[in-house]
Amino acid sequence: MIELSHVSRTFGAFRAVDDISVSIPSGQIVGLLGPNGAGKTTTMRMITGFLAPSGGSISIDGMNIAEAPVAVKRKIGYMPESAPLYSDMIVDDYLRYVAAMQGVDADAKVASLANVCGLTEVMHKNIGELSRGYKQRVGLAHALMQDPEILILDEPTSGLDPNQIIEVRNLIKEIGRTRTVIVSTHILGEVEMICDRVIIISKGKIVADGPTEEIRGHFGHYTTLRLTVGGCTRDELVHLLGSVRGIGALRDANPVYIRGEAAPVSLMLSVEGDEEPRPAIFRLIADRGWTLYELAVQTSSLEEVFRALTVDAATGTGTSNEEVV
Amino acid sequence: MKTTVPASRHSAQRPRVATVIMKRELGAYFSGPIAYIVTGLFLILSGILFFSVFFLQDRAELRRFFDNLPILLSFFIPALTMRLFSEEKRSGTIETLMTLPVTELDVVWGKFAAAWISAVAMLVPTLSYVVTVALFGSPDPGPIVGGYLGALFLCAAFSAIGLFASSVTKNQIIAFFIAFGISIVVSTMDVFLIFLPGSIVDFLAYFSASAHFGSIARGIIDTRDLLYFVSVTLLFLVLTVEVEQRERR
Numbered sequence: 001m002i003e004l005s006h007v008s009r010t011f012g013a014f015r016a017v018d019d020i021s022v023s024i025p026s027g028q029i030v031g032l033l034g035p036n037g038a039g040k041t042t043t044m045r046m047i048t049g050f051l052a053p054s055g056g057s058i059s060i061d062g063m064n065i066a067e068a069p070v071a072v073k074r075k076i077g078y079m080p081e082s083a084p085l086y087s088d089m090i091v092d093d094y095l096r097y098v099a100a101m102q103g104v105d106a107d108a109k110v111a112s113l114a115n116v117c118g119l120t121e122v123m124h125k126n127i128g129e130l131s132r133g134y135k136q137r138v139g140l141a142h143a144l145m146q147d148p149e150i151l152i153l154d155e156p157t158s159g160l161d162p163n164q165i166i167e168v169r170n171l172i173k174e175i176g177r178t179r180t181v182i183v184s185t186h187i188l189g190e191v192e193m194i195c196d197r198v199i200i201i202s203k204g205k206i207v208a209d210g211p212t213e214e215i216r217g218h219f220g221h222y223t224t225l226r227l228t229v230g231g232c233t234r235d236e237l238v239h240l241l242g243s244v245r246g247i248g249a250l251r252d253a254n255p256v257y258i259r260g261e262a263a264p265v266s267l268m269l270s271v272e273g274d275e276e277p278r279p280a281i282f283r284l285i286a287d288r289g290w291t292l293y294e295l296a297v298q299t300s301s302l303e304e305v306f307r308a309l310t311v312d313a314a315t316g317t318g319t320s321n322e323e324v325v
Numbered sequence: 326m327k328t329t330v331p332a333s334r335h336s337a338q339r340p341r342v343a344t345v346i347m348k349r350e351l352g353a354y355f356s357g358p359i360a361y362i363v364t365g366l367f368l369i370l371s372g373i374l375f376f377s378v379f380f381l382q383d384r385a386e387l388r389r390f391f392d393n394l395p396i397l398l399s400f401f402i403p404a405l406t407m408r409l410f411s412e413e414k415r416s417g418t419i420e421t422l423m424t425l426p427v428t429e430l431d432v433v434w435g436k437f438a439a440a441w442i443s444a445v446a447m448l449v450p451t452l453s454y455v456v457t458v459a460l461f462g463s464p465d466p467g468p469i470v471g472g473y474l475g476a477l478f479l480c481a482a483f484s485a486i487g488l489f490a491s492s493v494t495k496n497q498i499i500a501f502f503i504a505f506g507i508s509i510v511v512s513t514m515d516v517f518l519i520f521l522p523g524s525i526v527d528f529l530a531y532f533s534a535s536a537h538f539g540s541i542a543r544g545i546i547d548t549r550d551l552l553y554f555v556s557v558t559l560l561f562l563v564l565t566v567e568v569e570q571r572e573r574r
Binding site: 142 | 341342345346349352353356357416417418420421423424425426427428573574
C-alpha cells in the first residue's frame with residue numbers, strides 16, 4: 001500500500017508537484033501518465049526516497065519514508081528514466097554488486113534474473129557497450145534484484161524499438177501479476193495495454209484517476225464517435241443528427257470506400273454530457289431506411305481524455321503526444 | 326510476500342553496505358588506467374624531488390621525501406577523488422545508487438574508504454626509497470615509521486577533502502581544483518602566516534597540516550597531531566554527508 005498525502009515538491013519557485021494525494025493498494029499496475037514536465041519523474045523520485053517532499057507525507061505499508069528510509073527502499077525496486085548504470089562494469093559484475101547491496105545471494109539470484117530479463121548473452125559485456133534495449137533490461141534486473149513488493153519504472157520503454165517495447169511490456173505485465181507496479185509514460189497506448197489504473201498528471205496536479213477501462217470508456221465530453229451511413233446525403237444526415245440529444249460538434253471524417261455504395265457519408269461526432277446517443281442514432285437511421293455501416297467509439301479515446309485534461313485552457317496550447325504508439 | 330527485518334539486522338548491515346560500495350569503487354579504480362597513471366606519475370615526481378637532493382646531502386634519511394609529501398598529495402589525491410561523486414551526478418547513477426537500501430552515510434563511508442586505500446596504495450611503491458636509503462647507509466627507523474604513519478593520516482584528511490569537493494559539483498575538473506585548493510591551503514598555511522599579525526598566528530598555525538605532519542614525520546607521535554588529522558577527516562566527511570542529504574531536500 002502506497003499512500004501519498006498532500007505531497008508537493010518545489011524547486012526554487014517552480015512547483016513540480018502540487019498537492020497530490022493518492023493511495024495505491026497492493027497488486028495494482030498503475031500508469032502515471034502526463035506530458036513531459038508534468039511531474040511524473042519528481043513524483044516517482046519522492047516515492048523511491050531519492051527526493052524528499054517539500055510538503056505532505058509519503059508512507060509505504062504504513063512506514064513513513066522520512067522516518068525509515070532504508071526499510072522503505074528495501075521494499076521498492078526502481079528503474080530511473082534511461083536506466084543510468086555504471087557503464088564501466090560488465091553486466092555480471094554489476095548484478096553481483098546490486099545483489100551484495102541488497103543482501104541477496106548473488107549465485108542463486110543473478111542467473112535466474114538474467115534469464116527472466118533476457119540478459120544471458122550479454123552477461124560478460126560492458127554495460128557501456130550495450131544497446132538501449134539491453135541497458136533497459138539490466139535496469140529492470142537491477143530493480144527486481146530483491147524481489148521487491150513494489151516496482152517503479154520511469155519511462156521503461158522510451159528509446160526502444162517496437163520489438164523491444166513489446167518485450168518490455170510483456171515483462172511488466174508478467175511481473176505485475178504478483179506485485180504493485182507504477183509505470184510512468186507519455187505513451188497512451190502503453191497505459192491501455194498494461195495498466196489496471198491510470199493517473200493522469202498535468203502541471204503537478206492529478207487531473208484524472210481511475211481504472212483504465214473507466215477512464216477510456218468514460219462517456220462524456222471526451223468521446224468521439226465515427227459514423228458512416230449509406231443512402232443519404234451529408235446534409236440529410238446532419239439534419240437528422242441535429243435532433244439527437246448529446247451530440248456536440250460534427251466534422252467530416254475521411255471517407256471510406258464501400259463496395260456497392262456510391263457515396264457513403266462519414267462523420268465524426270463529439271459526444272456531450274453523459275447522454276448515450278448511439279441507440280437514438282441507430283433507430284433514426286434505421287427508420288429512414290438508410291444503411292448504417294459504422295458507428296464506433298474511436299479507439300484512441302484515452303488520447304482524447306488526455307488531450308482534454310492536459311491542454312492548457314487559458315492559452316489553448318496542446319501538449320504534444322506525437323509519440324503515440 | 327511480507328518481509329520484516331528486525332532493527333538489529335539493519336544496523337548490522339550498515340558496514341556491509343559500505344564495504345560493498347568500497348569494493349566497487351576500488352574495482353572501478355584499479356580496473357581502469359587512472360590508478361596506474363596517477364601512481365606512476367606520483368612515483369616519478371616524488372622520486373625526482375627526493376633523489377635530486379638525496380645524493381647531494383649525502384644523508385641516510387627520507388626527510389626530504391616527507392617534507393614534500395603534503396604538497397604532492399594536495400595535487401595527487403584530488404586526482405583520485407574527483408570522480409567519486411561528480412561522475413555519479415553527471416551520469417545519473419547517483420539515482421540508482423541512492424534508491425538502493427543505503428543511507429548517505431553508508432555511501433560516504435564506502436567512497437571514503439576506497440579513496441583512502443587508493444591514496445595509500447599510491448605510497449606503497451615509495452617504500453623502494455626506504456630500501457635505497459638503507460642500501461647507502463643506516464637510517465634511523467623512527468622518522469621513517471613516523472613519516473609513513475603521518476602519511477596515512479594525511480591521506481585520510483586529503484581523501485575526505487577530495488570527497489567533499491567531488492560532492493559539490495557534477496564537473497570532475499572543478500572537483501579537482503576545489504580539492505586541490507583546500508588541500509594546498511591547509512598544507513602551506515604555516516607559510517602564509519608570516520603575513521598575518523602575531524596574535525592570530527598561533528591560532529591559525531594549529532590548522533596547518535604540514536606542521537602537524539612534520540612533527541609526526543620527525544618521529545614524535547603526539548596525540549594532538551593525530552587528533553588534528555582525525556578532526557579534519559571527520560569534518561569533511563560530515564560536510565559531505567550534509568551535502569548529499571541536502572540534495573534530497
